[in-house]
Amino acid sequence: MIAHADTIPPARHPLIAWILRWILTTNHKEIGTLYLCFSFLMFIAGGAMAMVFRLELAQPGLQYLGADFYNQMVTLHGLIMVFGAVMPAFVGLANWMIPLMIGAPDMALPRLNNFSFWILPFAFFMLLSSLFMQGGAPNFGWTLYAPLSTTYGPPSTDYLIFGVHLMGISSILGAINIIVTIFNLRAPGMTLMKMPLFVWTWLITAFLLIMVMPVLAGAVTMMLTDRHFGTSFFSAAGGGDPVMFQHVFWFFGHPEVYIMILPGFGIASQIIPTFARKKLFGYNSMVYATASIAFLSFIVWGHHMFTTGMPLVAELFFMYMTMLIAVPTGVKVFNWVATMWRGAMTFETPMLFAVGFVVMFTIGGFSGLMLAIVPADFQYHDTFFVVAHLHYVLYPGAIFAMMGAIYYWLPKWCGNMYNERLGKIHFWTAVFGLNLTFFPMHFAGLGGMPRRIVDYALPFADLNLVSSIGAGILGLTQFLFLYIVVDAVRGGSGKATGQVWDSAEGLEWTLPSPAPLHTFHKPPQVD
Amino acid sequence: MRACRPIATISAGVGAMIRFPALLYRSLLAGLLLTLPHSVLAQGWDMREGVTDISQRIQTLHHVSLFVCLAVGILVFGAMFYTIIAHRRSVHPEPANFHESTKVEVIWTLIPTLILIGMAVPATITLRDIEDNSDADVTVLITGSQWKWHYQYVDVGIGFYSNLSTPLEQINNEQEKGEHYLLEVDNPLVIPSGLKVRFLTASDDVIHSWWVPDFAVKQDAIPGFINEAWTLVDVPGVYRGQCTELCGMNHAYMPVVVEVVSAEEFNTWIEDQRIAMELAGEAAVAARSRDWSMEELMPIGEAVYIQHCATCHQPDGSGQGITYPAQAGSLIATGPVDVHIDRVLNGVVDTEMQSWAPQLSDLDIAAVITYERNAFGNDMGDLVQPLTIFNSR
Ligand code: HEM
Numbered sequence: 069m070i071a072h073a074d075t076i077p078p079a080r081h082p083l084i085a086w087i088l089r090w091i092l093t094t095n096h097k098e099i100g101t102l103y104l105c106f107s108f109l110m111f112i113a114g115g116a117m118a119m120v121f122r123l124e125l126a127q128p129g130l131q132y133l134g135a136d137f138y139n140q141m142v143t144l145h146g147l148i149m150v151f152g153a154v155m156p157a158f159v160g161l162a163n164w165m166i167p168l169m170i171g172a173p174d175m176a177l178p179r180l181n182n183f184s185f186w187i188l189p190f191a192f193f194m195l196l197s198s199l200f201m202q203g204g205a206p207n208f209g210w211t212l213y214a215p216l217s218t219t220y221g222p223p224s225t226d227y228l229i230f231g232v233h234l235m236g237i238s239s240i241l242g243a244i245n246i247i248v249t250i251f252n253l254r255a256p257g258m259t260l261m262k263m264p265l266f267v268w269t270w271l272i273t274a275f276l277l278i279m280v281m282p283v284l285a286g287a288v289t290m291m292l293t294d295r296h297f298g299t300s301f302f303s304a305a306g307g308g309d310p311v312m313f314q315h316v317f318w319f320f321g322h323p324e325v326y327i328m329i330l331p332g333f334g335i336a337s338q339i340i341p342t343f344a345r346k347k348l349f350g351y352n353s354m355v356y357a358t359a360s361i362a363f364l365s366f367i368v369w370g371h372h373m374f375t376t377g378m379p380l381v382a383e384l385f386f387m388y389m390t391m392l393i394a395v396p397t398g399v400k401v402f403n404w405v406a407t408m409w410r411g412a413m414t415f416e417t418p419m420l421f422a423v424g425f426v427v428m429f430t431i432g433g434f435s436g437l438m439l440a441i442v443p444a445d446f447q448y449h450d451t452f453f454v455v456a457h458l459h460y461v462l463y464p465g466a467i468f469a470m471m472g473a474i475y476y477w478l479p480k481w482c483g484n485m486y487n488e489r490l491g492k493i494h495f496w497t498a499v500f501g502l503n504l505t506f507f508p509m510h511f512a513g514l515g516g517m518p519r520r521i522v523d524y525a526l527p528f529a530d531l532n533l534v535s536s537i538g539a540g541i542l543g544l545t546q547f548l549f550l551y552i553v554v555d556a557v558r559g560g561s562g563k564a565t566g567q568v569w570d571s572a573e574g575l576e577w578t579l580p581s582p583a584p585l586h587t588f589h590k591p592p593q594v595d
Numbered sequence: 596m597r598a599c600r601p602i603a604t605i606s607a608g609v610g611a612m613i614r615f616p617a618l619l620y621r622s623l624l625a626g627l628l629l630t631l632p633h634s635v636l637a638q639g640w641d642m643r644e645g646v647t648d649i650s651q652r653i654q655t656l657h658h659v660s661l662f663v664c665l666a667v668g669i670l671v672f673g674a675m676f677y678t679i680i681a682h683r684r685s686v687h688p689e690p691a692n693f694h695e696s697t698k699v700e701v702i703w704t705l706i707p708t709l710i711l712i713g714m715a716v717p718a719t720i721t722l723r724d725i726e727d728n729s730d731a732d733v734t735v736l737i738t739g740s741q742w743k744w745h746y747q748y749v750d751v752g753i754g755f756y757s758n759l760s761t762p763l764e765q766i767n768n769e770q771e772k773g774e775h776y777l778l779e780v781d782n783p784l785v786i787p788s789g790l791k792v793r794f795l796t797a798s799d800d801v802i803h804s805w806w807v808p809d810f811a812v813k814q815d816a817i818p819g820f821i822n823e824a825w826t827l828v829d830v831p832g833v834y835r836g837q838c839t840e841l842c843g844m845n846h847a848y849m850p851v852v853v854e855v856v857s858a859e860e861f862n863t864w865i866e867d868q869r870i871a872m873e874l875a876g877e878a879a880v881a882a883r884s885r886d887w888s889m890e891e892l893m894p895i896g897e898a899v900y901i902q903h904c905a906t907c908h909q910p911d912g913s914g915q916g917i918t919y920p921a922q923a924g925s926l927i928a929t930g931p932v933d934v935h936i937d938r939v940l941n942g943v944v945d946t947e948m949q950s951w952a953p954q955l956s957d958l959d960i961a962a963v964i965t966y967e968r969n970a971f972g973n974d975m976g977d978l979v980q981p982l983t984i985f986n987s988r
């Protein structure tokens with residue numbers, strides 16, 4: 069009895085004990101779960117906003133929203149999806165899986181881990197509270213362009229700025245933790261070039277985070293001082309330059325889009341070999357391709373700014389560099405196809421999501437390549453064509469990868485299999501809704517429909533109606549997904565084995581399902 | 596200049612080469628279009644061809660890159676769907692175990708690189724031509740402000756504002772929407788056909804972007820800086836576009852309309868504008884040399900209010916939160932008249948409430964102030980005369 073004195077908490081109300089356990093936990097699995105739940109909550113919040121503005125856009129004319137509120141919805145949707153849904157989801161996954169995949173007992177800095185998570189609810193509380201403030205929420209787009217966000221921003225902009233600072237701190241701490249864990253806690257024998265690709269892609273992502281989050285922090289701090297302390301970083305009247313904001317923002321922003329996709333690359337590289345029952349094709353080139361994409365992502369930011377009046381040489385430089393990114397990206401896609409080639413494939417839900425990821429992400433890559441052609445970008449820029457592009461890379465890229473990952477590892481986490489039939493229904497309805505929503509946007513953009521407008525000319529009416537219907541379907545699929553996950557946690561369709569998937573490889577599958585709270589006390593030996 | 600000649604020759608060659616896929620693409624597209632319902636066709640599925648050499652070359656670039664993507668897509672997805680069908684476990688139970696091949700990997704790194712270089716060459720040539728702003732015949736300074744365009748013909752000293760002319764009733768669904776819903780203005784920009792027109796873009800407040808798809812001109816209008824672009828249109832006609840950089844609440848309501856007319860018509864038009872400006876000057880003198888009655892001012896004021904003020908302050912004067920204060924019962928509209936005049940003439944720095952002095956005549960400002968002080972239940976009963984405004988400027 070005495071031996072347990074330090075592990076049994078003093079008698080508390082069970083509810084309080086339960087709450088405290090989650091607030092104080094330093095266990096990577098529990099923190100991973102917290103991140104995942106939080107990101108899903110944000111995903112629903114950001115999605116609800118999308119439903120609101122898609123409803124308005126279903127028909128020309130103003131029906132439900134005022135123009136200003138529409139802009140608030142668009143802004144918050146972007147910020148919440150990027151910083152609240154995609155990034156925390158991937159960090160949650162990293163928390164759960166990286167220690168299991170490299171044979172570590174936990175993350176290297178468990179308290180820091182707890183801290184980085186618990187910053188987030190406060191950050192988003194600040195951001196969302198702006199909706200209830202006088203003057204409304206920020207309304208200048210997730211790109212925060214000055215001077216709309218500085219001189220003309222509503223008072224709540226300051227809450228956004230501090231919220232972004234908090235998110236940035238959380239991301240940086242999370243990234244440091246991941247790097248330290250990967251460098252120090254690998255099981256004996258697991259050399260860098262033996263690490264699972266998910267670990268590799270996250271390692272590179274973590275470096276991107278550390279390099280660019282401070283840049284974003286700098287950008288919003290300059291916004292803050294321009295707003296309140298009389299500086300003129302972004303105001304020509306005081307000797308500054310509004311375009312400099314865009315340079316700083318996109319120096320963060322372009323690596324940021326790769327922060328949102330590289331872990332997805334890693335996930336696809338885990339799932340596809342398992343269900344093709346064949347080793348990943350070109351492991352080394354996958355690693356090098358990821359690294360070169362990460363490097364190139366730092367020197368292409370200007371492709372978001374072709375219409376700002378850049379000099380010809382700068383336009384050419386950014387065009388060539390952007391086109392170059394297509395090469396390593398292509399290598400990855402070819403490698404995935406080659407992995408499937410002559411395998412013995414089955415298509416359980418994770419595999420469906422992985423294949424859907426590859427196909428639709430590639431479509432987004434194609435439109436990215438088209439956007440890189442500067443003269444053509446003069447026509448595409450700031451139209452719905454860009455909206456189509458970014459959603460093809462981000463929805464199938466980040467969200468599909470994430471959902472595939474959840475189906476793939478959920479049995480390991482909770483010990484039960486999810487309902488396979490419902491999983492497949494979820495996949496196909498999501499594919500249908502996604503394409504119905506975003507494919508027509510290509511045509512709207514080509515026809516001349518600018519983005520971020522609350523109301524549009526009559527020729528775009530049909531396309532927008534189709535998009536809105538698709539968005540509704542896509543929105544509903546999220547509840548199916550939630551149901552499937554909850555159902556699996558509560559028993560699902562039976563117990564999972566430790567191996568879960570017959571030919572899955574990796575240390576995580578050597579553990580029982582559900583993975584016990586503490587794993588790899590003794591590091592496994594990798595040969 | 597001599598160094599450029601070989602590039603120009605390449606340009607012509609590449610141009611000829613890329614016509615072919617464009618043709619193929621068109622026929623493919625035509626086939627596709629036949630199968631689709633008519634209403635959807637109203638919009639078209641392709642990038643607009645436009646009416647300038649540049650816009651057509653850009654459309655060709657678009658077709659080329661689309662074709663490259665389609666071809667690569669057919670190859671990659673074809674291979675993928677083939678393997679999905681042929682290498683399912685049920686038909687192909689024994690997986691192969693190859694997992695690398697330097698040869699293949701080098702090939703699929705090199706071939707895409709070559710394709711990309713092939714795409715970059717014509718893009719570079721076109722871009723170089725687009726950025727050649729020299730030797731313009733006419734120059735127009737385009738200044739964006741929330742939410743209208745100000746056009747100034749710098750060589751001849753003529754200028755005017757261009758506002759959305761779609762009635763609020765159409766936006767609020769109380770009236771059937773017209774053919775050019777949201778793409779119509781009170782005063783379009785007029786430019787001559789067959790001459791090179793240079794556009795200088797600038798802004799009074801936030802960043803806007805001036806876009807006419809049919810010219811393939813999209814140039815940001817940035818406060819404190821001046822950007823350049825140009826066009827040369829051969830076909831007279833009316834061309835429509837929109838602001839394409841989020842510029843605040845009414846970003847959707849900031850259309851661009853350009854009327855291209857023959858060079859002679861353009862000259863006559865310029866002359867007419869000059870005369871109109873003189874007449875307006877005389878009218879202004881006439882307006883301030885007499886007293887106006889409430890009955891005369893109120894309808895004029897209401898029209899000005901609806902056109903310029905109502906989008907923010909609302910037609911019933913109820914405003915929108917703290918950002919766009921209400922007029923009904925407001926401290927300004929029911930307070931001292933000189934403060935009210937100052938607010939309308941000079942605006943409030945760094946807010947959407949701009950200075951109306953450059954845009955509106957003395958009469959319009961006098962009328963709208965009179966209207967604000969007597970409408971919405973404000974009932975101040977006072978009148979503002981054009982002469983007062985003239986003296987307050
Ligand atoms: C082959 C790879 C890619 C290329 C060549 C590419 C190219 C581009 C270009 C040129 C633009 C600017 C378009 C404009 O505003 O005119 C753009 C926008 C964008 N891209 Fe990509 N892209 C690629 C992949 C990705 C990936 C992987 C992601 C994210 C996962 C992504 C996310 C975005 C986003 C979010 C924007 C719009 C940002 C905004 O203005 O709000 N792209 N892309």
Ligand SMILES: [Cu+2]
Nearest residue numbers: 322325371372
């Ligand atoms: Cu980018």
